[in-house]
Amino acid sequence: MIRKERSKIPVKTLLLGQGTCCISAGAEQVYTALKREIAQLGMADSVQVKRTGLCHGFCQLDPVVIIEPEGLLYSEVKVDDVPEIARSFLPGERLVERLFYHSPVTGEAIPRYRDIAFYQRQQRTVLKNCGYIDPEEIDDYLTNGGYQALRQVLLEMTPEQVIKQVKDSGLRGLGGAGFPTGRKWESCYQAAENEKYVVCNADEGDPGAFQDRSILEGDPHSVLEGMIIAGYAVGAAQGYIYVRAEYPLAVKRLRSAIVQAREEGFLGEDIFGSGFGFDIEIFPGAGAFVCGESTALVLSIEGKRGMPKPLPRPRTTEVGLWNKPTLLNNVKTFAAIRWIINKGADWFSSIGTKKSKGTAIFSLTGKTVNCGLIEVPMGITLREIIFGIGGGIPDNKKFKAVQTGGPSGGVLPESLLDTAIDFDSLTAAGSMMGSGGMVVVDEETCMVDLARYFLDFTQKESCGQCSLCRLGSLQMLEILTAITKGEGRMADIDLLIELGEGIKIGSLCGLGQSAPNPVLSTIRYFRAEYEAHILMQQCPAKRCKALISYYIVPDKCTGCTACQRQCPVNAITGDRKKIHVIDQNKCTRCGICLSVCPERFSAVESVPGRLVSGD
């Protein structure tokens, strides 16, 4: 296939990410302004301003401008900065140093993004093209090796060979459960039916995870290519992508990618003249976390309530969509396929650990200095991710725990920071890989409240058919809520464990079976915090309103009346220039006094536990 050549090769390329995060930070406006400004300066031929689907994952610095070939990075660029940036490309002009990323440790400017700690320890494999290519231009994907794996598969390989290669690579499902991908493909391939389907699970429902969205926004063709290859391998002619409706940009880019792939003949009849035909449709999910479960997802596409089918039942690879054998994989799994074909199974299996091959993609968020989308080899430790890539905890706060696997996972405390990450080690520690959310929490997060937060989520997202999940998550939520309100009993902790274990064993689907994990793991590692809530009536993290107090430090209060005027319940007494006092009986712990107390005084403090007036 001959691609059209660009008439002039630009000297410099400016990459501007246009993902959901980037756009919300103003990347669109910066792009337009930069393009205009460069044109006005007559440099349109030498300086190319290029939109990419995504930033380089360091979402927190958005909008980011990357300058290639040097690999320079400007962070938090505003429209006002654009003229200066544009002028800097004129002969003899200097780079805009103030926009470089500055090390939070030393304060020095780091011009090249490769030198930034956030990128140094990453191994971007599946995400390689994210942030480099324009997802709405298939040409860009093609010049970066796109659809070569498909070509190779269709023209040179048998389905059996493709499956063998995927099996040999050791790839495991990156949607959470970690089922060996090759075995799944084989099982679907062996199913004796003419009609089969390939379904891509892009129903990324885990709160705190956005890797699937990022890949769909940044490199949608890689997912399509993986699906077409899968279709060839298992013998399916139709694929569906089940994508959350909350991801409008991802849906839009997928749609345009599908249209372009059809125009170029990568989708449709007789692809590459191989006789193999395949097409893909998008199914926008309507919002149900449980539809991440395979049978629920299938029911949802069929237009039914997504209530998972209880075991024992046939596997989806045997009886799936419209009762036909169906291969269901996650976005990341499909996106990894082209690289396995291109670079070989050995290359892939050389990355990672003995049982978990390849890379893991995480959404690193929460209380870390650097947040964003990261890709690391399996086997890296949590410490390397959080303190290396993530840069540690901001504002001199103390690391408390890291939550992985979303509502199905658990928390891991400091003592487990040197755990090497893979599917099995995380599960053994009481958490799980899940779909790759990684939320770091510091001393200001209450672990009881965090467990309560997740149970509130599962309780709302439970499909409702199974008594253990529906009523069990509700019961656990009620108990946790009581504890955060200071109404807990000491027996509650053991009761939570007992309930949790029973619900794990007996629930109908993966949602219920993993719903107790956040509770069990917080009790396992932070039992003292539960006990403080119950016995001492204190929330050590000062999060649970009912178990904290606000207090005006007499030595610091200057009597400015700021808090007194703002207090909604008139709980603060004290005249101008006189020390103010909070009436603890009236106080509703709304925290307004703390936020309005001028910083130079900082007289209002929150303390764990309930003070009695007169203390």
Added chain:
Amino acid sequence: MERVRDILTGYTGKRHELVPILQEIQTELGYLPEEALVMIATFTGIPESEAFAIATFYSQFRLTPTGRNRVMVCRGTACHVKGAPQILEEIENYLNIKEGETTPDLEFTLESVACIGCCALAPCIMVNNKDVHGRLTPKRVRGIFSDSKGKEQDTS
């Protein structure tokens, strides 16, 4: 209900079109009125009770009219640990409605959503399914609303 009928002509009535139909009708009408559910049920050949069952299963669907602006507060984990509850409370106070409600002037509907996937910008909200506002503080919330209210009045 003319508009519903128009939308239905774009479909064949197959069962798996149900969710897309509901989505399109909701986009058009802002919610799913009872008559529309009945029409969809007849069109796709499912019982009326099932149309309701499906519309209430998926959190995207609404059975009551929404305001002109739909505010979705992300309650993802990253947002939660970075103060989403306070953001929600602030918006509730500002608009004087609770989560899931609509202001009496039908200007705003306030909802929470499992995660909008902008965790690195936590805490964040999404307005009208397209504008994401990130790194919010209770103070910045008021700014967003006074801006959009101002805009509304300008254009009207």
Added chain:
Amino acid sequence: MRKITFVINGRKIETNERNTILRASLAHGIYIPHLCDHPDLTPFGGCRLCVVEIEGRGLTISCKAPVEEGLVVQTETPVINKVRRIAAELLIVNHHAECLQCVRNTECKLQDIAAYIGIEADHLQRLRQTAGDHPIDNSNPFFIRNPNKCVLCGICVRTCEEINGVRVLDFAFRGYETKISTLMNKPINESVCESCGECVVRCPTGALIIKDYQRPDRVVTTICPYCGTGCGIQLGVRGNKVVSVRGDRDNPINKGQLCVKGRFGYHFIDHPDRLTTPLIKRNGAFVKASWDKALELVATKFKEAQDRYGPEALAGLSSARITNEENYLFQKLLRCLGTNSIDHCARL
């Protein structure tokens, strides 16, 4: 159908292939607690109470597990007891457990389960009460829907779909909000419900109960008087009054199913307006008469009409309330009188 032998609690059981472990066990007198399974319906798998352990495979729910040759099944192990105790306790604290006032008292499946598992008060007291306070749907003239006693077994949903083909009810909402609902969660009499009552009969708890129900002291098996289908019914008699009607599951015609008339339309038996003798209109008012007198009058009037206008002036209107054989005889009679004008009220 092939026979399959498997072992449950050390006992060998022979059963048909395609049977489930639960149903095969129950048929052999081995009780496994269960709520959402019903012999007339497809298995559901939601209540999680019927867990058993299959050797080499671990825990599974017996209502979904097909029997297989040589399976070794346990119904009593510590893990099973733990899971089903939790499931049962969660259901009980989510239930308006006012058993003494409940129509279903002693006939309630949840009671059976509680009794079998042995629910202890101090165990229950550790849990928080989660029962809601939902309005009771009194709109149907024959039965009451009380969501506060609903265990979401889905038997009513499946009954309506699989037995009656109407599907008035479905699961609606999600999570803890999940409820059995009509379109827009309206009262049931505003839905397309035909009031056949099949769901009421199958409801395992007091969530669907017959209005003004009186428990009978004896049962009389007979045939439904309404139409020619001839459904078998079991009249519940209390003293000398019919107080309930149940479908006769042993009857080959209806296998226990009934329509609204057969199930709920028995009040005519003792209704004060019911005619117990023929009436003859005299001077504009109906007056009681004997059968002889009445038949004599009909015969006379028939003869008069025949003589004056010819035999085709006669017409006969029959009833669906009599048997097909009686209807046959009726049309025979009319044709002997010389008319083909015969109709029937078959308007069920």
